[in-house]
Amino acid sequence: MSAPLRELERIHRRYGPGRAEPKAALLDQLASRRLPTARAVRRFHEVLCFLRAYPDSADLLARVEQLLASFARRPDLRRHATALQDSGIAGTPTYYSFFHPTAQWLAQRWPKQLTVSWPDLERADRLADILHLLALYAETPGLDEAPLSLREWVRRMKGADETDATFLLCRMAALRADVWVRESVFEDLGIMFKLSAGLDTPSRTHAHLPRGRNHHVSDPLSAGRPDLDRVLRQRPPGVTSVPPAAARRMIDLAREAMVSRGRDLDAFAYASPEDVRVVNAGDGLEFVVLGMVPERRLLLESVYGYLTLRNGVPTGYGVVSGLFQSAEVAYNVFDPFRGVEAAHVYGQVLAAFRHLLGCRAFAIYPYQLGGEGNTDGLHSGAWWFYQKLGFRPRAPEAVTLMEKELAMMRRRPAHRSSLATLRRLAAHNLYHHIGRPREDVMGVLPFANVGLAVTDLLARRFGSDREAGERILEREVARILGQGSRRGWTAGERLWSSRWASVVAILPGVVDWPLADRKALGAVIRAKGGRRESDFVRAFDGHRRLRRAIWALATTVR
Numbered sequence: 026m027s028a029p030l031r032e033l034e035r036i037h038r039r040y041g042p043g044r045a046e047p048k049a050a051l052l053d054q055l056a057s058r059r060l061p062t063a064r065a066v067r068r069f070h071e072v073l074c075f076l077r078a079y080p081d082s083a084d085l086l087a088r089v090e091q092l093l094a095s096f097a098r099r100p101d102l103r104r105h106a107t108a109l110q111d112s113g114i115a116g117t118p119t120y121y122s123f124f125h126p127t128a129q130w131l132a133q134r135w136p137k138q139l140t141v142s143w144p145d146l147e148r149a150d151r152l153a154d155i156l157h158l159l160a161l162y163a164e165t166p167g168l169d170e171a172p173l174s175l176r177e178w179v180r181r182m183k184g185a186d187e188t189d190a191t192f193l194l195c196r197m198a199a200l201r202a203d204v205w206v207r208e209s210v211f212e213d214l215g216i217m218f219k220l221s222a223g224l225d226t227p228s229r230t231h232a233h234l235p236r237g238r239n240h241h242v243s244d245p246l247s248a249g250r251p252d253l254d255r256v257l258r259q260r261p262p263g264v265t266s267v268p269p270a271a272a273r274r275m276i277d278l279a280r281e282a283m284v285s286r287g288r289d290l291d292a293f294a295y296a297s298p299e300d301v302r303v304v305n306a307g308d309g310l311e312f313v314v315l316g317m318v319p320e321r322r323l324l325l326e327s328v329y330g331y332l333t334l335r336n337g338v339p340t341g342y343g344v345v346s347g348l349f350q351s352a353e354v355a356y357n358v359f360d361p362f363r364g365v366e367a368a369h370v371y372g373q374v375l376a377a378f379r380h381l382l383g384c385r386a387f388a389i390y391p392y393q394l395g396g397e398g399n400t401d402g403l404h405s406g407a408w409w410f411y412q413k414l415g416f417r418p419r420a421p422e423a424v425t426l427m428e429k430e431l432a433m434m435r436r437r438p439a440h441r442s443s444l445a446t447l448r449r450l451a452a453h454n455l456y457h458h459i460g461r462p463r464e465d466v467m468g469v470l471p472f473a474n475v476g477l478a479v480t481d482l483l484a485r486r487f488g489s490d491r492e493a494g495e496r497i498l499e500r501e502v503a504r505i506l507g508q509g510s511r512r513g514w515t516a517g518e519r520l521w522s523s524r525w526a527s528v529v530a531i532l533p534g535v536v537d538w539p540l541a542d543r544k545a546l547g548a549v550i551r552a553k554g555g556r557r558e559s560d561f562v563r564a565f566d567g568h569r570r571l572r573r574a575i576w577a578l579a580t581t582v583r
Contacts, residue, residue: 027061029054030069037072038079038365040242045081052088063105070096070114071361074229078338078362079242086239096230097222106222113285115230119220120145121287125208126294129198130280131220132191138221139190143176145217152193152214159196190218220284227281229339229359234278236337240309246365253415256372257379257459263305264380272301275313279332282339286359292330292344295321300557302381306373309336314381319517319554324524325472325575326353327382327558333370335362341370345378347559349576350566351386351466352378355393368414375457382562385459388468389416396451408450409442416455419469423453465572470579477583479527498526505529506547507540517554525550532574542570 033051036044060066073093080086096102097116102109109117120142123131131139146152153175157168160182173181176189183192193216200207220226267275279293292315300316313332322328326348333341341358356371378384389411395403418424426449433440442450454468487494499522506529511519529535529546538546545568552561565571 027055027058027065029058030060030065030072033072034068037076038246040079040081040245045085048076048081049085049088052085052092056092059099060101063108066099066101066105067109067112067114070112070230074338075361075365077233078335078340079246079365080239080336081243082241083239086241093230097228111287113227113229113287115226115228116222117228118222119227119284119287120217121220121284121289122215122217123284124289124291124294125197125211127280127284127289128190128211128216128218129194130294131218131284132194135220135223135226136191137188138223138226139188140219140221141179141189141193142217142219143189147217148213148215149175152216155210155214158200159193190216227284229282229285232278232282232285232339234275234313234334234337234339236309236311236334239336247369248364248366250368250413251372253372253375253457254459256376259376261304261373261377261380262307263303265303265305267301267303269298272298275301275303275332276315278339279313279315279330279342282332282342282359290330290342290344291321292317292328293332293342296330300559304377304381306377310334310370310373312374312377314377316558319515319520322521322553322558324528325475326467327562329378329381329558331374331377333358333374343374345374345382346467347378347382347384347562348467348565349465349470349572350383351388351463351468352382352384353388353390353467354378355390367410371414379459381559383566386463386466387416387457388466389455390468391451391453394451394455395447399451403444403447403451406442406447408447408455411455414457416457418450418453418455420453423450426450465576470576472579474581474583475528475575475578478531478578478581481583482527482531495523495526498530499523502526502529505536506543508544508547514551515554518551519554521550521554525553531578532571533577535574538570542568546571 029051033048033055036047055069060069073089073096076085076089077093080089096114102114102116106117111117111119111121113119128139156175156178157165160168164182168178179189179192183189187195197207197211200210202210225231276293276296276298279296283289283293295317296315297318302314304312304314306312311334313334315330315332317328323346326346329345329347331343331345332339333343339359340362341356343357344355346353354375356374358367358370375384375387391397392399393402394408394411395405412427418427426446430440430442430446456462456466456468483491483494487497511522514522529550535543535546549561549564549568549571552564555561
């Protein structure tokens, strides 16, 4: 690795008077220097991404943006492009088994760049088994008898202007089945795709959302931990609803952030342009908060994805599931930005959803803590990161183990928990409460019992004819709720009226509720299918009888 790159890596996170000039000089040296290895090219790229998000000055930012704009044309990048596959760097290919909606989105936007990676096709027999479903019936004699391989058949069936991937995706979309069946069939195939580099294909190099005035960093970055209770008492400086056209650009940016890192996320894949907001946390830090389209929402809790931006550069992402004035929070930081302001940014994430969803309790599930096979989280000591912010376990065995470790640290400050200990700690959720700890929070409530109660009702009354049961229950529930005409209701509101009918039918004592409470329940259900799912969360949490009834169902073992 070159000396200028080593020096740039050493100083690029240092800020203060006189810090920008050495960085600029090193950038000028590296602009025309050919780096010797793929690793060196990647490391230079990571520094550039960091400096774009955390620029010292306007002049330095301009240098960085110029270098990133031309990065794919660097001779050393072209030389090492194959070795840098799946890096997300512009000019390099990405291989991934994308979810169905993401694969469709890629095929629509970049139809020439998306292909099937045939050597990586692990379930070729399953695709061969359904090939006749993708053909017309008149083609079956050839499919039955002609000695062609699967790849040869796809090459023969596709149009001259199609890739194998776009052909398969178009034919999957034409299957005579509803979208849920088509997606299930597609996911079972596990097709590995190759997204070749194009002028504007998803990359980390070009990922940026212009946000007006940039925030320049003039002081050293904070590595301290915030007072979480104080942070949660503060409102974000600004929350903006995004019009659909701009919302679609933000959704695309979120999807590109996943694609360029070989990841996929339902909350981004099924994001609704009608439910996008930007939370401004100050100093160039923002969260693009994405709600899901009505048909993809969960029955009870509400799910939001968020993309973290620093000066318009994606620096991380996460998912929040909320209900009962509580939320389960997943928090992820992209590689170039790890170790920088992690606690501060996380506190701002919680503050944002405290405001959007009215949360008074937060839960972190084991995977985020290093459990369930998350070795990165285990080695990083994620459990102690959250514990030091004020999160605590509920499980008695975890509490006992935590207290034992804390006692050892008091006796021996240099003590660090072993991987085996961290693995035991990370097997249980952590919680943070605003005020008195509660039992009725996400991570504690077993919502599966609600689903089992619905299954018992449907089995008892309707058996295999679930569709008739749903229609009957919807009519019965409409009478219980005192609902009249549904003229003017959206498709989403009608859908959720149908989906929630079986839930209402099992609510303990619902027929005896005051009419005002029953009508309010109808409004809660309608909000589930409305523009913003956060409206449902607020309405649900404000309906005391409904909360008690769902609590009773969830805590009844079935």
